[in-house]
Amino acid sequence: MGVAVRICFFGDSFVNGTGDDGCLGWVGRLCSAERLGGADLTLYNLGIRRDTSEDVRRRWRAEADARLPDDCDGRLVFSFGLNDLAPADEHGTPRIAPEATLDNAYAILTEASAWLPTLVVGPLPVTSSAERNDLVVRYSDRLKNLCAERAVPFFDAVPFAAEFHGTWRSEADAGDGIHPNAGSYDALANAVRRWGPWRSWFAG
């Protein structure tokens, strides 16, 4: 069966897989592919709609402690920050200021990576607004640097978003305007699955 791992995925609605009629999202599709490839993997999907980095910071450790006892081979994956950028009022003020987002990311990733193998999947610039997507790319760059400093592997989702923007937008527009469906989640699962740091978890 290969290695037996239990993985907690923390983040927002994209981690949850909101909009996927298959109820898998990229997380479920990724983990199912590994199981079908022989891995003995247990998935805990802890993505929550609307969650900001502050929300994840508040809850992740308690939820992970309940799921990853010491005698298990636990792993952590984080993907958050898009909801931080969402406007909190009519002036476009973000729900969480960029400095606070980075501070939350620093706190989460420092504690997480000192505890268990940890990966970050970067934010997806997949909205219909070029201006908003620019903000996402800027956040992604800063988070990438932070991860490099903490030696936490960072999956850069910006090239993925560029390649699959059309698929994502057409699925999102057929849904609630934000969340895609099976095709986009499947594409992201495939991209993360080929990513070296993820692959290394299943090489043993």
Place this chain on the structure above:
Amino acid sequence: MGVAVRICFFGDSFVNGTGDDGCLGWVGRLCSAERLGGADLTLYNLGIRRDTSEDVRRRWRAEADARLPDDCDGRLVFSFGLNDLAPADEHGTPRIAPEATLDNAYAILTEASAWLPTLVVGPLPVTSSAERNDLVVRYSDRLKNLCAERAVPFFDAVPFAAEFHGTWRSEADAGDGIHPNAGSYDALANAVRRWGPWRSWFAG
């Protein structure tokens, strides 16, 4: 799209869907069927391997509060207790005594049903031990009575387990001996999907 609901499922490894190569379990298969049927449903799978009723009692409210804000149409499904019956030592003493299990169930279901629409899926007598299965059936009967007193709908899984015992055991024996795979989880999803109290959530 029909009604928009967000459902938190709390329980053990069977709720998590452990062993399912599709990474859906009965919970994911059930919710995907409703989405494909037109429901706008968000799934939060909060099953945890090894969790007893005590573990669920300790964590369920905080995890549900983080996922079901007041302005959402939140729902709760619980399925726990099998791990309570597991032996804690070589004398076969259960991890949680039956009285404590029922006390935990009472506390959880009283608080839950006063807050949000709540369902219970009963315990599954699907082990390879007839003696153990008898214990499960006895627990199921007591939980059924408790649910009736609290007016919480209870899905009796005993007839299901009798009908699908062969499928479940052959899948479990091909896996880790306890957890089945896609066929059994699919069968349970179909059975719960036909159940009146579940169906009533999607009649609006």
